[in-house]
Amino acid sequence: GNSVTQMEGPVTLSEEAFLTINCTYTATGYPSLFWYVQYPGEGLQLLLKATKADDKGSNKGFEATYRKETTSFHLEKGSVQVSDSAVYFCALSVIQGAQKLVFGQGTRLTINP
Amino acid sequence: SAVISQKPSRDICQRGTSLTIQCQVDSQVTMMFWYRQQPGQSLTLIATANQGSEATYESGFVIDKFPISRPNLTFSTLTVSNMSPEDSSIYLCSGGGQGAQGYGYTFGSGTRLTVV
Numbered sequence: 001g002n003s004v005t006q007m008e009g010p011v012t013l014s015e016e017a018f019l020t021i022n023c024t025y026t027a028t029g030y031p032s033l034f035w036y037v038q039y040p041g042e043g044l045q046l047l048l049k050a051t052k053a054d055d056k057g058s059n060k061g062f063e064a065t066y067r068k069e070t071t072s073f074h075l076e077k078g079s080v081q082v083s084d085s086a087v088y089f090c091a092l093s094v095i096q097g098a099q100k101l102v103f104g105q106g107t108r109l110t111i112n113p
Numbered sequence: 114s115a116v117i118s119q120k121p122s123r124d125i126c127q128r129g130t131s132l133t134i135q136c137q138v139d140s141q142v143t144m145m146f147w148y149r150q151q152p153g154q155s156l157t158l159i160a161t162a163n164q165g166s167e168a169t170y171e172s173g174f175v176i177d178k179f180p181i182s183r184p185n186l187t188f189s190t191l192t193v194s195n196m197s198p199e200d201s202s203i204y205l206c207s208g209g210g211q212g213a214q215g216y217g218y219t220f221g222s223g224t225r226l227t228v229v
Contacts, residue, residue: 036220043119043205043222044156089155100146101207101218105155 002027006090006104013080014112021075021107023064023090031092033057033066033073034101038087047075047088082111115140119206119221126196126228133192134224136206141186143209146218147179150203159204162189196228 007022025031035047035057048057053068064075073090090104116139126132136145145162159179160168168181183189189208193200203225209218 044207044220046219100158100161101156102158103156 002031002092002094002102004090004092004102004104006088006107008105009107010110011107012110012112015082016079017111019075019077019080019084019109021088021090021109023073023075023104025071025073025090025092027071027092027094029094031094033064034091034093035062035064035073035075036089036091036103038089038106040086044089080109080111082113085109085111115142115208115219117206117208117219117221119224121224122222123225124227126226128197128228130196131192131194132196132226133190134204134206135190136188136208136221138187138208138219143186144218145183145189145206145208147181147189147191148205148207150205150223152202156205159191162191162206193226196226198228201226201228 004025032051034049036044037047038044047062048059048064050057050066053066056063056065062075062077064073066073087106087108089106091101093101118137120135124132147159148156149159150156158171159174160170160181162168162181162183164183164186178194180192203223205223206221207218
């Protein structure tokens with residue numbers, strides 16, 4: 001089956017620290033990979049995506065590279081800000097007639113000033 | 114990408130009652146989905162809302178409990194029926210896609226439901 005495993009949280013960092021949130025997946029077929037962010041009290045927003053091996057998705061200073069050989073899609077940011085505090089979800093979709101998203105468990109990130 | 118308006122944003126309901134959640138998309142979208150996010154947990158897909166036909170439910174979810182309508186390509190509703198405290202969750206709708214793999218779906222802002 002299809003599944004996503006994320007680094008367990010919560011993660012607490014100081015402002016300007018380097019961030020990595022690990023994400024690995026199992027999938028039948030060739031998935032597309034996504035990172036979504038959920039700010040407090042809000043719905044999910046697409047942060048970045050990648051559709052094929054070695055693609056790098058990037059947005060707002062975040063980036064993640066689709067690694068087929070290690071089935072991973074780790075999220076990174078070089079210098080985090082307090083405003084990056086949120087819950088981050090890794091997800092995949094595999095075309096099987098309906099592009100349903102399978103989510104990881106989410107990682108809560110808190111950035112302290 | 115599409116913008117989805119979801120309402121209500123939150124509600125507190127008595128057990129045994131039902132609540133209907135609406136999602137309005139600002140453009141026609143091929144696919145719409147309904148998810149549940151239980152407290153502190155990830156999102157679980159409830160069903161795919163199909164335009165003009167019955168929704169397709171995931172394992173563990175049934176139409177009698179979560180009836181869904183999708184009368185056109187811009188609107189869908191989810192009803193949580195005969196509610197119990199275990200139904201307290203955030204419910205989110207999602208839409209998008211034109212059949213191209215990798216299309217990122219847009220989400221509504223969610224409905225935070227508390228059943229007392």
